[in-house]
Every structure is written in C-alpha cells, then in structure tokens.
Amino acid sequence: MKILHLSAECYPAAKAGGLADVVGSLPKYLVEEGIDAPVVIPKYGTEWIENHRFKTVFEGTAPLGDDAFEFRIQREAKNLLGFPFYVVDIPKYFSGAEIYPGNFASERFTCFQIAVLEWLNYTAERPDIIHCHDHHTGLTPFMLTQSFRYDGMKHIPTVFTVHNAEYQGIFNLNKSELLPDFNQQKIGLLDWDQKLNCLAAGLKSCWKITTVSPSYMQELSQESSGLEWLFQNEQQKSKGILNGIDEQVWNPATDDFITRNYSHDDVAKGKAKNKKTLCKQFGLNPGYPTISYIGRLAREKGADLLPDLFQALLESPEKVNFIVLGTGDPELHQRFREMSDQYVGFFDAALDYNEPLAHQVYAGSDFMVMPSRVEPCGLNQMYAMRYGSVPIVRNTGGLKDTVKDISRGEGSGIKFNDFTLESAV
Ligand code: GLC
Numbered sequence: 001m002k003i004l005h006l007s008a009e010c011y012p013a014a015k016a017g018g019l020a021d022v023v024g025s026l027p028k029y030l031v032e033e034g035i036d037a038p039v040v041i042p043k044y045g046t047e048w049i050e051n052h053r054f055k056t057v058f059e060g061t062a063p064l065g066d067d068a069f070e071f072r073i074q075r076e077a078k079n080l081l082g083f084p085f086y087v088v089d090i091p092k093y094f095s096g097a098e099i100y101p102g103n104f105a106s107e108r109f110t111c112f113q114i115a116v117l118e119w120l121n122y123t124a125e126r127p128d129i130i131h132c133h134d135h136h137t138g139l140t141p142f143m144l145t146q147s148f149r150y151d152g153m154k155h156i157p158t159v160f161t162v163h164n165a166e167y168q169g170i171f172n173l174n175k176s177e178l179l180p181d182f183n184q185q186k187i188g189l190l191d192w193d194q195k196l197n198c199l200a201a202g203l204k205s206c207w208k209i210t211t212v213s214p215s216y217m218q219e220l221s222q223e224s225s226g227l228e229w230l231f232q233n234e235q236q237k238s239k240g241i242l243n244g245i246d247e248q249v250w251n252p253a254t255d256d257f258i259t260r261n262y263s264h265d266d267v268a269k270g271k272a273k274n275k276k277t278l279c280k281q282f283g284l285n286p287g288y289p290t291i292s293y294i295g296r297l298a299r300e301k302g303a304d305l306l307p308d309l310f311q312a313l314l315e316s317p318e319k320v321n322f323i324v325l326g327t328g329d330p331e332l333h334q335r336f337r338e339m340s341d342q343y344v345g346f347f348d349a350a351l352d353y354n355e356p357l358a359h360q361v362y363a364g365s366d367f368m369v370m371p372s373r374v375e376p377c378g379l380n381q382m383y384a385m386r387y388g389s390v391p392i393v394r395n396t397g398g399l400k401d402t403v404k405d406i407s408r409g410e411g412s413g414i415k416f417n418d419f420t421l422e423s424a425v
Contacts, residue, residue, distance in 0.1 A: 002036040003027075004127035006116060008109065008136040009099060010041045011249075013048045013076075013085065015355070016099045017296065018243075018379045019163045022212070023133055025246035028082035036084070038127075042094040042112045043074065043087035053077040054087060062118045063149075064111060065178045069093075071115040088115045106171040109136040109198070110178050117143055117150055131159045135169035138202025139179065142189055145205055146182040160206035162199070164376050165224045165231075166300055169198030193226065200227060203234055212377035213398035214240035219374075242401055243377040245386065250359075252387050257359035267388045271363065278364030282348035284321040291320060291392070292365040294358050294380055297328030297336075297351075302371030302394060307335045308421055309371070314343050324349035325361055362387040373419055375399045385412055394419060 009015055011024030027037035043049060054074035061070050072089040079085075088094075093108045117140065120126055132140050141158040144150055173196050176187060192200035203209055211217045217240030220231040231238070252270065253263040259277040262270020272286075279286040291310075297303040303326070310322045324336055336349040350357060362368070368384035370393045377398030381391035390406075391413040393399040403413035416423045 001034075001129075002038070002125075002127040003030060003129045003131050004120075005037065005039040005131045005133065006113070006137040006140060007039065007041055007133040008112075010039050010081075010085070012355075013052075013081075013087075014041060014044050014046045014099055018377065019134060021246065021379055022163065022243050024081065025244075025249070028246070028248075029244075031083050038084035038086060039081075040073075040086040040088060040116055042108070043089040044094050044099060045097045046099075047097070049087065052080070056089075057086070058119045058122070060115070060118050060122070062111070062114045063180055064107065064114065069111055069115075071111070071118075073115070073119045088112050088119075090115060106175045106196075107178065109169070110139060110175075113137060113140045113143065114180065116140070117147075117153070120153060121150055126153065126156060129157050129159060131161065132202060132206065133161050134163050135167055135199040135202065138169060138198035138200075139190075140202070141205035141207075142201045143179060143182070146186050146189065147180040148182065149180040157208070158206040159208045159210060160202040162203075162209065162211045162220070162376070165199060165211075165220055165227060166374065168192075168200065168225065168227070171196045171198075192230070197227075200230055203227070203230055207237065209234055209238040211238070211240045212243045213401045214242065215400045216240060216376045216397040219397060223374075242398065243379065243382075245379055245382045247386070250362075250383050250386050252363055255359055255363070257356040258363040259360065262363075262388075271366075271388055274360065274363035275365070278323070278360055279321065281360075282321075282323055282350075283345060284323070284348065285319075285345060288319045288321045288346075289366045290323060290364065291367040291369055292323040292325065292361050292389075293369050294325045294361055295370070297324075297326050297332040299329070300372065300374050302373050302419065303328065303332055305371045305419065305421065306369070307332070307339060309369075310339065310347060312421060314339075314346055320346070322347045323361060323365065325352070325354065325358060327351055327353055362389055365389045367392050367414075370394065370399060371419070372396060372399060378402070381413065390414060392416070 007023040009020035011020040030037035055077050056072050056074050058073040076085040175196050189204045190201045260273035275286050295301050333351050339347050362383050367390045375397040384391045393403050395415045395417050404411035405415045
C-alpha cells in the first residue's frame, strides 16, 4: 500500500506550525506499519533544504492556464526522515525560505499541485491513496476527479485532512482558469460564496475528510468561518481522528536540546535541572513556579488574553514567573517587550521561532498555558505532558479531547471553559 502525502509543510525541512510536525511524523509511523508513505512539499529555500542533497527524479513543463511553468521533482538522497521525502522545485514561486509570503498566493500552491499531478500522470508507480493536508492541497482532489488531463487517475481515492479551517485559500473565481481544463459545469465544486475556495473545493471533491480531533470535527459544523453548512453536509464522509506526537523527537530521556535528560524515574530532579538553565537564560528566579506559553501570537490561539492575564498575576501577591516563546501580532510583541522591562526577574519573552529553545521550555517549565479560542488539535499540551509540565488549557477542540482535568482521577492538566480573564485566572 502506498499513501502519498501532499503538504505545504514537513518537519524538519519546512515548519511554520503543527501541520509540519504531523506531516513529518505520521508517515514515519506508517512506514513502520509496512506502508509506503512518501511526502511531497514545495522546495523552499529553508536552511534544512539548502543543506541537504536532493536527486532529481522527474522534470517537466506543466500548464498554468494559457501559460506554462517548468518544475523538477527531487528526492532527498539519504532517506533521512524515515520516509521517502520529495520536493517540487519551481524556482519562480518557491525560492525564498518563507513558507507563506504574501506574493503569488494563488499561483504558488496551484503550481505545486499541478506539478505533483503531472509527475504522477507520467509515472507507472502511482499511489493507492493521496492524502492532502489543508487548503494548500485542496485543489488536488478536484483536479484528480475533474481535469480531463488526469482522467487516468480519477479512481485514486483522496483523503483531505483539515488541520485548520481558519485559513481557506480564498481567491477570485477567475483563478480557476489556472487549472487544467475541466468540465465547466463542475465549477460549483470550486466555488464557495462566489469565490474560489481551496478548502471548500477539497472538502467537496475528496473521498474522505478527516480533522485532527473528534471535538474539532463537531465544532466545525457550528463555527468554521462560513463553511458550517458544508461541514454539516459532508458529515457522512467525515471523521475526527486525534493527532499523536512523535515520541522519537519529543522524548525527555533522549532529547538533545535539553540540559539534562530525564524519565519517569527521575522526573523531579531532571526538571529541576532544566528549570535552572531555563530560568537563568530568562533571568527568572527558579524558586517560583514557572508558567510558559509557546506558539504563534495570534488571536486564534488566545494570545491576546496573555498580557492581561500575566499582569493580573504579576500584580498579585502570588510569586510566579512567566515565559513567552513565539512570534506573531506586532502589537503583542510590543506589549511583551514592555512587560519584560517592567517585570524584570518575573517575566521574559523570546519573540522568535526557536525549535531547540521550545524543547528546553517544555522541560524546564512547571505549567504551559494554552488559552486558545480555537484549537483543532494542539500538540503543545501533549509535548507538555510528555515533559512533565502541567498544561492549563481552554476546554475546546483537541485540548478538550487530550487533557484530563486534575480534579478527575487520572487527570494531568487544568481546564477552563470561558474565554475570559476571570475564568483563566
Ligand atoms: C494546526 C492546528 C493545531 C494542530 C496542527 C496539527 O496547526 O492549529 O491545532 O495541532 O495543525 O494538526
């Protein structure tokens, strides 16, 4: 059985968020189950991609509306990721290190998907299933079933996984002219609210829909930025399946990024050592409880609640430390910078994306806070629990499905319901 994964991200080659973590690990575990699970992403100029060797396996010219573009399919030469890893080289659209720059938004991922289908169309070894992740790959199920050019691959089943329905890839409907010829009567499959909506197109055209937790699957029918009705309508072919974490990457006993490795037996000692390093780095007192936030500084993640929440506790008689690690909203950057100056020794922020540091934060913190408004699955709470930190989470989506409150028998986290300061404090 061969399952080909199409994605915009794959850890460690190109990561912006949790999508990369899942696409970089799920195939590894499929391979362990005896399934051939290659992954293909665009060839960005990220450090990882620049520093590894790729062999060209296919070259071609593909149509893009009335135009054409050249591409190369390349395979990572040493099979370092534990699954066959391919990139699509389209220098015109993907030369920089940034995964989601603003320019060529509609053309970039359209070309990527067309290139993959052109390659498959010419090779004998086709996958048994094509697994598409998020809106960047949502046109693939449509083109596979509707573009005359790919008629020979119509029968290949597609799975479309929604990691985040907040981003839908919405463009002017005339961008559908970029796709290889299809029966114009089927244009409705691309259309949502008279726009070309890549997420909607994927949902309508694929064989099976999955989301990354059962609760999120239910929530999408109630609230999904305009797609509620579509999720309700497609319920028959939909299923919420909880993500897992990659325990080869996230294991405090073997993690190279942390000061001191530890396991279940010496967790208290191990965490104390890691906390010491962490607090030193951020200029905090390791004698106080440390509460950390890691993630995008975005509304969706509830990051806008953090400054007031932290401030309320910093101004209270409680002695607590806070650490923030992440990038995003410039206003929040500003606010956190001010707070670092105001609460020296109690609050600090690394306004950065830093994978090694993230490991140290999980290992050295006592609590990890995730006040998400929306959380399709969330991996950070699982990393926290794996590293012996207590997640404090809003009871939504995947957080609801993965964290058990300590008030219940086996619980290992703290949950709150309302998105308010009172509820979170
Ligand atoms: C997205 C979601 C996050 C999920 C991840 C992997 O980043 O926002 O909740 O864990 O995808 O599926």
